Amino acid sequence: MAKTPKLGERLCPQCKEIIQADALICKHCGTKFTDEEVAAAKAKATKGKRNLGFGCLGLFLALGFCGYVVGGDDPAKQSASKTVAGADPQIAEVRAYDMTKHGEIKVNFDQMWSAKDIPMKAAMVVEAVGKSIKAGATDMPKSTETLTFWFTAPSVDAYGKDGRSKAIQFDMKADDLRKVEYGKIATTGLLEFATDVEVRPMARGGVAEYCAENLRDNPRFCAEAE
Numbered sequence: 001m002a003k004t005p006k007l008g009e010r011l012c013p014q015c016k017e018i019i020q021a022d023a024l025i026c027k028h029c030g031t032k033f034t035d036e037e038v039a040a041a042k043a044k045a046t047k048g049k050r051n052l053g054f055g056c057l058g059l060f061l062a063l064g065f066c067g068y069v070v071g072g073d074d075p076a077k078q079s080a081s082k083t084v085a086g087a088d089p090q091i092a093e094v095r096a097y098d099m100t101k102h103g104e105i106k107v108n109f110d111q112m113w114s115a116k117d118i119p120m121k122a123a124m125v126v127e128a129v130g131k132s133i134k135a136g137a138t139d140m141p142k143s144t145e146t147l148t149f150w151f152t153a154p155s156v157d158a159y160g161k162d163g164r165s166k167a168i169q170f171d172m173k174a175d176d177l178r179k180v181e182y183g184k185i186a187t188t189g190l191l192e193f194a195t196d197v198e199v200r201p202m203a204r205g206g207v208a209e210y211c212a213e214n215l216r217d218n219p220r221f222c223a224e225a226e
Contacts, residue, residue: 115206
């Protein structure tokens, strides 16, 4: 059965899975999109939203009421997970500490792409978590003030054995994620809220390459990652 995207979403042309309309890379198959492709997809999504709104207006005029105004709710809240743990399948562990008002989120990347893609992949998880927190995630208290994200990636040791190694870690303020208007900024823009960025050896070359190409968009993150 064909999947139907909701408002603010679209289908990846390669794997046909649902992704955000402004996604620069498919979280399912890793396909990257140009700025022109993203702009066209967002314009199409906006047009669909406007047309649905006019249809509802017509129904209102014909019947004297409209039970639901399309676009009246925040699309981010509509698509948000009710828990941080369920925001992304790669999230392995979520901890919240009431006494310190701090939360920890451990993420195990399910596969290893180019190390250059690690910041983008991390930003996609942060976006999913942020939407969940903004919508009132039940496993992250509203009193939480700070968050630590740490990400591991598949690795192979000197003996050829498969394992996992920490790739990158950073902190964020929970209120920053609550204030973001998701869908109105690029996913990688969320990296600008990261502080105390720690890049481990397995990811240093890739993050340096990412920053060489994206320094204009992520100046603060790249400065923290040095």
